[in-house]
Amino acid sequence: MRHRMAIAILALxxxxxxxxxxxxxxxxxxxxxxxxxxxxxxxxxSPYAQFVGIPVAxxxxxxxxALLFVALAGLGEQWVGHPGPSRVAAGLSGIGxxxxxxxTYLEIAVIHDICRWCAAIAVIITAIFVVAVLGTRSFRxxxxx
Amino acid sequence: MAASRPLKNFYIALGIIAVxxxxxxxxxxxxxxxxxETLRSAPIAPLPAGSAVGHKLGADSASVEIVEFADFECPxxxxxxxxxxxxxxxxxIATGRLKWRFMDFxxxxxxxxxxxxxxxxxxxxxxxxxxxxxxxxxxxxxWAADRRADRKLRDYAQQVGLDLGRFDTCVATxxxxxxxxxxxxxxERIGVNSTPTFVVxxxxxxxxxxxxxxxxxVDSLAPVGGPQSAAPPARRR
Numbered sequence: 074m075r076h077r078m079a080i081a082i083l084a085l086x087x088x089x090x091x092x093x094x095x096x097x098x099x100x101x102x103x104x105x106x107x108x109x110x111x112x113x114x115x116x117x118x119s120p121y122a123q124f125v126g127i128p129v130a131x132x133x134x135x136x137x138x139a140l141l142f143v144a145l146a147g148l149g150e151q152w153v154g155h156p157g158p159s160r161v162a163a164g165l166s167g168i169g170x171x172x173x174x175x176x177t178y179l180e181i182a183v184i185h186d187i188c189r190w191c192a193a194i195a196v197i198i199t200a201i202f203v204v205a206v207l208g209t210r211s212f213r214x215x216x217x218x
Numbered sequence: 219m220a221a222s223r224p225l226k227n228f229y230i231a232l233g234i235i236a237v238x239x240x241x242x243x244x245x246x247x248x249x250x251x252x253x254x255e256t257l258r259s260a261p262i263a264p265l266p267a268g269s270a271v272g273h274k275l276g277a278d279s280a281s282v283e284i285v286e287f288a289d290f291e292c293p294x295x296x297x298x299x300x301x302x303x304x305x306x307x308x309x310x311i312a313t314g315r316l317k318w319r320f321m322d323f324x325x326x327x328x329x330x331x332x333x334x335x336x337x338x339x340x341x342x343x344x345x346x347x348x349x350x351x352x353x354x355x356x357x358x359x360x361w362a363a364d365r366r367a368d369r370k371l372r373d374y375a376q377q378v379g380l381d382l383g384r385f386d387t388c389v390a391t392x393x394x395x396x397x398x399x400x401x402x403x404x405x406e407r408i409g410v411n412s413t414p415t416f417v418v419x420x421x422x423x424x425x426x427x428x429x430x431x432x433x434x435x436v437d438s439l440a441p442v443g444g445p446q447s448a449a450p451p452a453r454r455r
Contacts, residue, residue, distance in 0.1 A: 085239070092243065
C-alpha cells in the first residue's frame with residue numbers, strides 16, 4: 074500500500090499549495106513567495122485564474138482534498154486489498170492532469186508568465202497520476218488474496 | 219500488527235507535513251519594512267494642484283495615493299491595467315484604503331497614442347473616462363497598429379455609451395487636449411521617462427508595481443485599524 078501512502082503525501086502537499094494560492098486569491102495572503110518576479114501574481118490576477126466563476130485554486134483545494142481522502146480511506150483495513158481507491162485516485166488525478174495541462178498552456182501561450190506554484194502543483198498532480206496508475210496495475214499482476 | 223508500525227510512522231509524517239505547511243502559510247508576512255525603506259530612498263515628486271489633475275478614482279479620505287503615468291499604447295501599461303488593476307480597484311480602492319490618479323503620458327513614437335488619450339479625455343467629459351480606458355487597453359492590439367485608429371476609438375466610445383455627437387465635437391476641436399498636455403508636462407517635470415511610472419504618496423516608485431506590492435504598500439502605510447497613514451511626508455522641491 075506504499076503507493077497510497079505516496080498519493081496521500083503528494084495530495085497533502087498539493088492541498089497546502091492550493092490553499093496558499095486560494096488564500097492569496099481571497100486577499101488573505103498579500104504577497105506570494107515567488108522569486109520576486111511577480112509572475113505568480115500576474116498569473117493569479119489574470120482572468121484565467123477563474124474557471125466558471127470560481128478561482129482555479131479552489132478546484133485544486135477540492136481535488137487534492139478528495140485525493141487525500143481517497144488515499145487515506147484506501148489505507149483502511151477494509152480497502153487495503155481492493156483496487157477501487159487506486160482506480161478512483163487514478164481517475165481523479167487524470168482529470169487533474171488534463172486541467173493542469175490546459176492551465177500550463179494558458180500560462181505559456183496566453184499569459185506569457187509561469188507561476189512556480191502552479192508549475193509545482195502540475196508536477197504533483199502528474200506524479201499522483203503516475204503513482205495511482207502504477208498502483209492500479211500492481212493489483213492486476215498480483216491480485217489480493 | 220506488523221503493518222501498524224509503518225502505518226503509524228506514515229500518519230506521524232503526514233501530520234508533521236500538515237503542521238509545517240499550515241505554519242508556513244500562517245506566518246506569511248507582508249514586506250512592510252521594505253516598503254518604508256523604498257519610499258525613504260525614492261525621489262520626491264509632489265504633484266502641483268494646477269491644471270494637471272489627472273483622472274481620479276477612490277475616496278479623497280484615503281490616506282494613500284498612487285499616481286500612475288501611463289501611455290495607452292504601451293504594452294506594459296496595458297498589462298498592468300488588465301492583470302493588476304481590477305484587483306487594485308476591487309480590494310483597495312473600493313474599500314476606501316487607496317485613491318488612484320491616472321495621468322496621461324502619451325510617449326513620443328507611439329503614433330496612435332495621442333488620439334487614444336484625446337478620446338479618453340473626451341470620454342471623461344461625459345464621466346466615462348475609466349470605462350473608455352478599459353476598452354482602449356483591452357483592445358490595444360486592435361487599434362495601436364491601425365491606420366484608422368480614430369474609427370476604432372469612435373466604436374469604443376459608442377460601446378461605452380457616450381453621446382457620439384458630443385464625442386465627435388470634442389475630438390474634432392481637441393477640447394480635452396489641454397488636460398492631456400498638462401498631465402504630460404507634469405510627468406516631464408518630475409522626470410518620468412518610461413511608462414508606467416508610479417508615484418506613491420509623492421515618492422516616485424522605482425519599478426513597475428504589481429497588485430501584491432500595492433497591497434503591501436497600503437498595508438504598510440495605512441494598516442487596517444492602525445493610524446491613518448505612516449507615510450513619510452512629501453516635501454515640495
